[in-house]
Amino acid sequence: MAHETGDAAEGGSSFNTSRRGLLGGTGLAAMGAIIGGVMPLSPDGGGIPAAHAQAGAAAAPAAPKGPQYLKFPGKNDKLVVLGEKPLVAETPESLLDDDTTPIDKFFIRNNGQLPDETKNPDAWKITIDGEVNNKLEITVGELKSKYKAVTRRMVLECGGNGRAAFSPPARGNQWTNGGAGCAEWTGVPLAEVLKTAGLKKSAKYTAHYAADLHLSGDASKPTISRGVRIEKAMDPHTMLVWAMNGQPLPNIHGGPVRLIVPGWPGSASQKWLTKITIRDKEHDGPGMTEFSYRLAIKPMVPGDKGDPANFRIMESMPVRSIITNPANGAKFAAGTKELKLRGASWAGDLTVKQVDVSTDFGASWQRAKLEKPKNKFDWQRWTATLKLPTDGYFEIWARATDSKGVAQPHLAGFWNPQGYGGNAMHRIAVLVG
Known part of the structure; x- marks a missing residue:
């Protein structure tokens, strides 16, 4: 069953912490002031024990800047705005407590200007061209009538999710863990449509195009044009979708039709889709070159300029877990002796093998109960019951391990200029008594 919760934990109130959870040092300092104790972690958000031995240590820390909350029709007013032009908003982890993420709680990531809502969704046309035997022009209505629709619950995640944990800061929207959601998507496998067009042997890569206008207003410039290897395009879970949670796909989420390429950076899941060109080589559109959605091949010095020749395209997203209840x-x-935890975990193209939780900064771990996914690319919900030895301040850490045995790190590692692949363990603070 789905759980509906607010920002506070079940049975608990909340004390004031930074919206960034424990990624930002200002949040830690604020909690220290409230609790009246010394904070156990370093103020840079790095998760390292520190003594706070600064000159003038008695001076009060600067008040943290509060988050800006979203005001958008049909959207939860607790989503946090990360950017206004283009509009970008993330979902606090505690709002991701539902098995299926409601539309109003789903994150927003735009790259250009928001297109006007179409008045006739079924007349919307998609073109398939390039390395195909038959150029195809098909409407959304024809997609619905000519192919068998399927519904799958799958995670959609921004490629920059977790970016805020990098030190030094990386460029881009400072996502914590809220650039992800898991909705029920209805549509048809892209593979079925590509089979109709007939792929040539030379087909190697897709190139996606959309109707959103470039921020400059120049209609000749694609806002973003990403693509994927043809093998991923032919995966039956890569879909052309027109419905989200049983409702017509909202305009803000790419309606009337978009791609869903699960497990890979959300930028490949083009919204307001108008065309897919099949190419005989790796696509080089906006968002495919230099450092965009790319990871370093040889680890680079944090903060260094970087050499584009040392970068590869990011494909499967890293393993991640979040605590969705209680809230940070x-x-x-x-006298509270027991905490019941809930959370979610996912691992790109892989599955999650286990989730562990800790209340002693990773000195010891307790295994959580992990649920099976509804289908491939669904997130895996988990629960755990923690025993508390005393009243006081506790940090709860969550660590997921994927099906290849790779676990989340304590810190966001393998720094890169645009901050991709940051999957540091999620941790929250709670106060008992």
């Missing part, structure tokens, strides 16, 4: 900053009554 939850406060519980004195």
Whole structure:
């Protein structure tokens, strides 16, 4: 069953913490002031024990800047705005407590200007051209009538999710863990449509194009044009979708039709899709070159300029887990001896093998109960019950391990200029008593 919760934990109130959870040092300092104790982690958000031995240590820390909340029709007013032009908003982890992410809680990531909502969705046309035997022009209505529709619950995740944990800061929207959601998508496998067009032997890569206008207003410039290897395009879970959670795909989420390329950076899941060109080589559109959606091949010095020749395209997203209940900053009554945790985990093209939780900064771990996914690329929900030895301040850490045995790190590692692949363990603070 789905769980509906607010920002506070079940049975608990909340004390004031940074919206970034424990990624930002200002949040830690603020909690220290509230609790009246010394904070156990370094103020740079790096997760390293520190003594706070600064000159003038008695001076109060600067008040953290509060988050800007989204005001958008049909959207939850607790989504946090990361950028206004283009509009980008993330979902606090505690709002991701539903098995299926409601549309109003789903994150927003735009690259250009938001197109006007189409008045006749079924007349919307998609072109398939390039390395195909038959150039295809097909409407959304024809997609619905000519192919068998399928519905799958799958994670969609921004390629920059977790970026805020990098030190030094990387360029781009400072996502914590909220650039992800798991919705029920209805549509047809892209492979079925590509089979109709007939792929040539030379078909190697897709190139995606959309109707959103470039921020400059120049209609000749694609806002973003990403693509994927033809093998991923032919995966039956890569879909052309027109519905989200049983509703017509909202305009803000790419309606009337978009791609869903699960497990890979969300930028490949083109919204307001108008054309897919099949190419005989790796696509080189906007968002495919230099450092965009790319990871370093040889690890680079954090903060260095970087050499584009040392970068490869990011494909499968890294393993991640989040604690969805209680919320960061939850406060519980004195004498509380037990905390019930809920969360979610996912691992790109892979599955999650296990989730572990800790209340002693990773010195010891307790295995959580991990649920099976509804289908491939669904997230895996987990639960755990923690025993608390005393009242006081506790940090709860969550660590997922994927099906290849790779676990989340304590810190965002393998720094890159645009901050991709940051999957540091999620941690929250709670106060008992």
